[in-house]
Amino acid sequence: IQPPQSQPxxxxxxxxxxxxxxxRVALFSVMLLxxxxxxxxxxxxxxxxxxxxxxHEPMYILLCRLCMNGLYxxxxxYPKILLDLLSPVHVISYSGCLVQAxxxxxxxxxxxxxxxVMSYDRYVAICRPLVYHSVMSKKRLLMLVSFSWFTTFCISxxxxxxxxxLHLCSPYIDRLYCMNWNIVKLACFPANTxxxxxxxxxxxxxxxxxxxxxxxxVWSYLYVIKICVNSLENRAKFMQTCVPHLTSLLIxxxxxxxDVVHIRYGSNLPQAFNNFIAIEYLLIPPIINPLIYGxxxxxxxxxxxxxxxxxITLLRT
Numbered sequence: 100i101q102p103p104q105s106q107p108x109x110x111x112x113x114x115x116x117x118x119x120x121x122x123r124v125a126l127f128s129v130m131l132l133x134x135x136x137x138x139x140x141x142x143x144x145x146x147x148x149x150x151x152x153x154x155h156e157p158m159y160i161l162l163c164r165l166c167m168n169g170l171y172x173x174x175x176x177y178p179k180i181l182l183d184l185l186s187p188v189h190v191i192s193y194s195g196c197l198v199q200a201x202x203x204x205x206x207x208x209x210x211x212x213x214x215x216v217m218s219y220d221r222y223v224a225i226c227r228p229l230v231y232h233s234v235m236s237k238k239r240l241l242m243l244v245s246f247s248w249f250t251t252f253c254i255s256x257x258x259x260x261x262x263x264x265l266h267l268c269s270p271y272i273d274r275l276y277c278m279n280w281n282i283v284k285l286a287c288f289p290a291n292t293x294x295x296x297x298x299x300x301x302x303x304x305x306x307x308x309x310x311x312x313x314x315x316x317v318w319s320y321l322y323v324i325k326i327c328v329n330s331l332e333n334r335a336k337f338m339q340t341c342v343p344h345l346t347s348l349l350i351x352x353x354x355x356x357x358d359v360v361h362i363r364y365g366s367n368l369p370q371a372f373n374n375f376i377a378i379e380y381l382l383i384p385p386i387i388n389p390l391i392y393g394x395x396x397x398x399x400x401x402x403x404x405x406x407x408x409x410x411i412t413l414l415r416t
Contacts, residue, residue: 108270111196113189115275115374127184133382134177140389141166147402154398157235158224161217162392164244165347168213169385172206175199176276176381183275196277197259204279205255207355207380212247214348219243221341275377280362343391350387354380 116123148154148163179199183189191199223234262279268287361376368376393399 108193108267110190110192110270111277112271113183113191113275113277114271114273115370115377116183116189117370123184127181130177130181130184133386134173134181137173137177137385138170140393141170141385143403144389144393144399145170147399151398151402154402157220157240158217159398160240161213161220161244165210165213165217166389168206168209169388172203172210173381173385175202175206176378180275180378191277196272196282197263200262200277200279200282201255201259203276203381204258205251208251208255209248210351210384211355212251214344214351216243216247217344218348221344225341275374278362339396343396346391347384347388351380351384354383 145163145166148159176199179191179195220235224231227234258279262282265283265286267282267285269285272281272285274281358376358380361373393403
């Protein structure tokens with residue numbers, strides 16, 4: 100066993116791309132296109148919601164925050180991976196690694212919190228429509244959003260502080276990017292990781308409550324479908340406002356669950372497939388969420404089409 104280092108390593112070496120550098124030009128093009136598309140669709144949705152006053156309602160405000168969080172998380176990953184694909188050596192500074200780990204961890208936690216609040220919003224809208232505006236007031240919405248953001252920030256910050264206190268015996272990270280879990284695995288002695296594992300378990304329990312809440316909301320949606328099956332108007336309303344949220348929730352939980360299983364139990368799969376599993380929650384939800392809501396919510400779809408039609412008319416004239 101190597102003695103613990105008195106100073107943290109100056110840089111970390113990321114080994115996730117070692118087996119795929121023969122196709123780095125194609126990978127760079129694909130990743131750049133994905134990042135550009137993520138920025139485009141999320142910015143379009145955010146700007147549309149901000150500019151249209153009749154969309155300043157809880158559902159749209161939460162959707163706007165969901166898209167903002169998607170931009171926040173992907174910005175912590177894509178610029179760095181694009182630079183790595185252009186460089187023969189894949190390194191990241193110690194402080195940069197901690198910042199990237201904080202951004203990605205808080206991005207995932209924020210997404211889960213936002214989806215939980217959105218679940219509550221849809222539950223009140225469907226099951227208690229007569230008191231919806233009084234329950235989901237601007238004050239209540241601000242409290243829910245602030246609480247979810249504050250809790251996420253505190254857990255992610257504490258996790259990063261504890262991780263920065265570890266003595267590390269290796270600068271090699273077997274992943275495309277930095278995560279707290281990968282840094283903790285580099286600790287010299289298991290005793291140093293007790294506080295980190297304890298906090299990690301507490302955080303997992305806290306956010307598992309969000310997942311359980313999401314499952315309960317799914318069950319309530321199924322119950323609402325059963326009630327509304329004979330009402331064409333109610334069925335259309337449910338399909339328009341709730342299906343996008345359910346789809347986003349299931350996609351997010353599925354991608355996170357697959358990555359957690361992969362991290363915990365490892366995999367003998369090819370490196371390219373391992374890399375895809377590692378980035379799927381940074382790729383699929385940020386693209387799918389704005390597309391789902393943009394196509395399914397008529398107000399957003401109508402506003403976007405109006406803007407596109409107006410621009411086409413200007414170009415023709």
